Amino acid sequence: MNVFITGGTGLIGSAVVAELVAHGHAVTGLARSDASAAKLEAAGATAVRGGLTDLDTVRSAAAAADGVIHLAFGNDFSSAEALAQNITEESAALAVIGEALVGTGRPLVTVSGTPAAPGRASTERDPLMQVGPVAGRSRSVEEALGLASQGVRSSAIRLPRTVHDEGNGGFAGMLLQVAQASGVSGYVGDGSQRWPAVHAKDAAVLFRLALEKAPAGSSWHAVADEGDTMRDIAGVIGRRLGVPVAEVPAESFGPLGPIFAADQPSSSAITRTELGWEPVHPSLLDDFAA
DSSP: OEEEEESTTSHHHHHHHHHHHHTTOEEEEEESSHHHHHHHHHTTOEEEEOOTTOHHHHHHHHHTSSEEEEOOOOOOOSSHHHHHHHHHHHHHHHHHHHHHHTTSOOEEEEEEEOOOOTTSOBOTTSOOOOSSTTHHHHHHHHHHHHGGGGTOEEEEEEEOSEEESSSOOHHHHHHHHHHHHHSOEEESTTSOOEEEEEEHHHHHHHHHHHHHHOOTTEEEEOOSEEEEEHHHHHHHHHHHHTOOEEEOOGGGGGGGHHHHTSOOOBOOHHHHHHHOOOOOSOOHHHHHHO
16 A cells, blocks of 8 residues: 555654555655655655645645555644644644545545543544644544545544653653753652553554555554553652652643643553554563563
């Protein structure tokens, strides 16, 4: 299959490109810079120059592909306004990708976070959150899944709080960066809130499986660890850096503070049974400790 991917040079995207190439797919990746283009080429993919806001480029690359995996998302989390801009840009790009695929029967695999289910681990059947800092992203994903009624085999991979590899990545990686800058490995409240996680290489397998065989309009959970507590994650980071571990205000984490404070364990039982996905790489705590 000729696959177009956005975000193919990030932590997750790099693993997805490697997984696709290893299984015989031809990959074309969106590249904003010469460095990104070189990285894609070194991984065995073909680069098409442009960013997520270059909508004509995104549309034409999607139209030329046998399937699309969308992973790109802005990295600016410095303010609520910056986060909203990231979501707006992603929504526009997803819309033109969807337009290019309508009526083709081709797969579109997009991405969101796992939902919240108070008092229990969320499942693939739970709806995405419609309020909060990332509600706009939930709406974009739902619109993409709605393309199932217009001849697009759309599916969504719901990623957990942390997608990690070699001791970095995801929200736990942000905790690491804050701890490096502040000299304190912090957690919010009593730190008992649970964060699900997955290794990037395990997540990559699920993206490939969804591309190859997920039914139209379906959602899947890339969750290996159902929920480590924020306090345990901060503890591993503190030991790794040799800094104290302590409670810090949610505001320490900017617009993501309310998300960091929330308890949000998640299950992948349906995904494992129906798609045959089974994570095999190190857990979050083991990866960060190493």
